[in-house]
Amino acid sequence: MTGYQSGLLVILCFNVIAAYAVYLPMAAGQLNLGVAGFMATGAYAAAYLTNEAGWPMGAAIPAGGACAGLLALLVAVPILRSQGIYLALATFALGQVIAAIFLNLDVVGGAAGYPVSAYAGPGAVFAATAAILAAMLLLSRTRFALYLTAIKSDPVVTDLMGVNVRAVQVGALTLGAVVGGLGGGLYAHHFSFVEAQHFNVALSIFTVLYVLLGGVQTVWGPLVGAAFFTLLPEMLRAGGGWRYVLFALLIIGVMALRPQGLVTAGARWPARLRGRIPGRPSAETGLSTEVSGS
């Protein structure tokens, strides 16, 4: 593998990890626009533990993930009181606040950035990404994943089925933050340097785009979306100056043709394609939260 290829794959790995951090809450219908803040928390916490506490990388990076998760757990309860666009705004603000804190925190270098004294090579990044992907695939086969989708579909009915909707939502946001924190810690140790400016709004928003483009219906969506966003601009290099125009057109094309994302749930396709089940889809697909009637 050339340096260019392995460098590209490493970037892909970081993007995939970030995408899963956004995916978990989004599977339950919660838009997290502050994922960069959780990644920064993991990055700085892991770097600090490596530098100042002399922890081995293998302990510092998971501890970075745990710190991000702890932070998410603390803010989840007040933040999840808001819904929809207000939740998105709250997570957006949180991401900004976290980045601003690290930017002004002299103990981790402030605006000058923070060098990290240990190095995680591409092999470690690949292995960690594979492990996170495997964990996500396992998680997707659990009741927890089922309840995330159920909550997105109809939180009132999910609650009446006995599911603790709030706890599942808090769990999804927290677990997503742990994944983001792991990615951040890994990032800090791969590039041996952390700076708060990296964890900006654009990072959060691009990560959300990976997930939306890949689709939230299945666990493969974030992987495909991140790969699309990371690899396609590279493949279009032959287009020279036009490559971002081409890329933008492809994104618009995908969004127009696959509004639910590149990867959609398979369950409803075979039946409809085989024409085994008569009838038309019902119009009742809204996310109403009232149980109507008299």
Added chain:
Amino acid sequence: MTALLAIEHLSIAFGGLQVLQDLSFTVPKGQATALIGPNGAGKTTVFNLVSGVYRPTGGRILLAGQDITALPSRRRIRHGIARSFQNVRLMDHLSVVENLLVGQHATTRGLRDLLVPFRLVPNHRWRREAIDALAEAGLAAYADAGVGALPYGIRKRIDLVRATLAGASLLMLDEPAAGLNPTETNALRDHLALLRRRGVTLLVVEHDMQFVGEVCEHVVVLDFGQKLAEGTLAQVQRDERVRAAYLGQAA
């Protein structure tokens, strides 16, 4: 006869609108009770109060003698209250069997059941139980279909099957026969008879009086949020006020 569910002096108002006023009735254990009345009488509101979607402004709800008025809605299914929905509230992002797996939640325990990747196991017990319940209702063929693509009658029946999976002692059905064709209505009647034999108590909101007469031994009539009459269908049909408010116009 012991009451499984007792509604005592229940009242609820939405803003200035008094939807239920001092409503009291009981649902005998092991029987099928119908809740009937004109549109807007407050029937679905009773369901929403018993399942905990709304909090009453006055009165109590007792299940097997225990006061559940303040119990959070999500806890009630574990106490034995399950319901279906008038407008069919299946989760459209999930397949039929996935909807039923959510309906099973009250029978699972703890974090381990939540996080075990059971869908890696072919034919896992949970999936098997869901498909068995579908098969009892004659719907096994739809197990892996997406619910969005299914016809209304099938969706309606699946909504009912989902409500049965929590092992509830009280099943509240909101217009289970509405929109069904005669064949589907017959299948529904057979399905309800099966549930009755298992000891499930039914509380049914229904406008189809023939269906009520065939399925329910006990009828409570509501009008404008108050109880108008109670008894067998034949008894309430003879009641002058009921005839005036409801059956008289329908006949």
